[in-house]
Amino acid sequence: MxxxxxxxxxxxxxxxxxxxxxxxxxxxxxxxxxxxxxxxxxxxxxxxxxxxxxxxxxxxxxxxxxxxxxxxxxxxxxxxxGALMPEDAHGQKTVMEWLMWQMGGFGPMLGQAHHFNFYAKEKLPYAIKRYSAEANRLYGVLDNQLAGKDFVAGDELSIADIAIFPWTRTHARQNVEIENYPNVAAWRIRMIERPAVLRGMKTGAGWRAEIKEMDDPEWRAAFGVQA
CATH class of the missing domain: 3.40.30.10 (Glutaredoxin)
Known part of the structure; x- marks a missing residue:
């Protein structure tokens, strides 16, 4: 347990x-x-x-x-x-690269973009511009990586996908238009259509007012999945 x-x-x-x-x-x-x-x-x-x-x-x-x-x-x-990680050394290397990319950049920078665009009581144009631009740059990096792939490291789901995915739910608050990143948009749909991913995203949802009333179709809609 x-x-x-x-x-x-x-x-x-x-x-x-x-x-x-x-x-x-x-x-x-x-x-x-x-x-x-x-x-x-x-x-x-x-x-x-x-x-x-x-x-x-x-x-x-x-x-x-x-x-x-x-x-x-x-x-x-x-x-x-022994799961969510490729067996071959090259695949493992790729997963760890993208896991570190999320930990060192995608998460922290998107968190800052979210904060200054949405939460900050004082709207600071410099901070909004800086972090929104970096958020969009990072979505572009991810979009390029996903070109021709189902998942970040290739054909199979890995811990890299799981690390990156939750940060994309609030893309609008990060000043990111997800339709500008079609590979990311398609990947998000593949992710949220996995039952385990949806269950994991809904864990503890009742503790946050913004998501506690969302039903399954609303969760999917938040990731661009049409009803």
Whole structure:
């Protein structure tokens, strides 16, 4: 059994999607970041960077093992199960490149674009222009990578797709017009049509007002899937 310490953000949803795709049993422990629960001593013992997600795998090789940082968790789950990662060295290299690309750029820059375009009370034109431009550049990079491919690293779903995908739900708030990136748009549809992906995205949805009332067609519509 895996304990998932979670809040319904893109980083949290990476892990719920992976667990659903892998068919691993897990319990969700909500860490309400709006109430600063990520600073509680018990959580910090698992996640010293006071950020979700984190897991405790009670079926580790040598007993319970805890992990923090979403990329590290995804890599651990792939290694544990032998799934969501190619068997050949070149394929593994490609998956890890795109996992690191998401961790180092796509997630952080889209987070900034989302913040300054949508959440910031003071609208700062310089910040909006800077991060919106970088968000669009990164979507262009992803669009090029997906040309002629079903998934980011090739023909099969991998942890790279799972890491990247949740960040695309709020593309409009990132000042990104998804139709400008047709390969990304098609890939998003392939992703959300996977039942495990949809289940993972909906984990904890009731805790966020903007998504708690969304039914399955509305979730699919959010990713460009026509009813």
């Amino acid at each position: 895996i304990d998932l310490y979670f809040w319904p953000t893109p980083n949290g949803q990476k892990i719920s999607i992976a667990l659903e795709e892998l068919g691993l049993a897990y319990n969700v422990h909500m860490i309400n970041i709006n109430e600063n629960e990520q600073f509680a001593p018990d959580f910090l013992a698992i996640a010293p960077n006071n950020r979700i997600p984190a897991i405790v795998d009670h079926d580790g090789t040598d007993g319970p093992v805890s992990l923090f940082e979403s990329g590290a968790i995804l890599h651990y789950l792939a290694a544990k199960t």
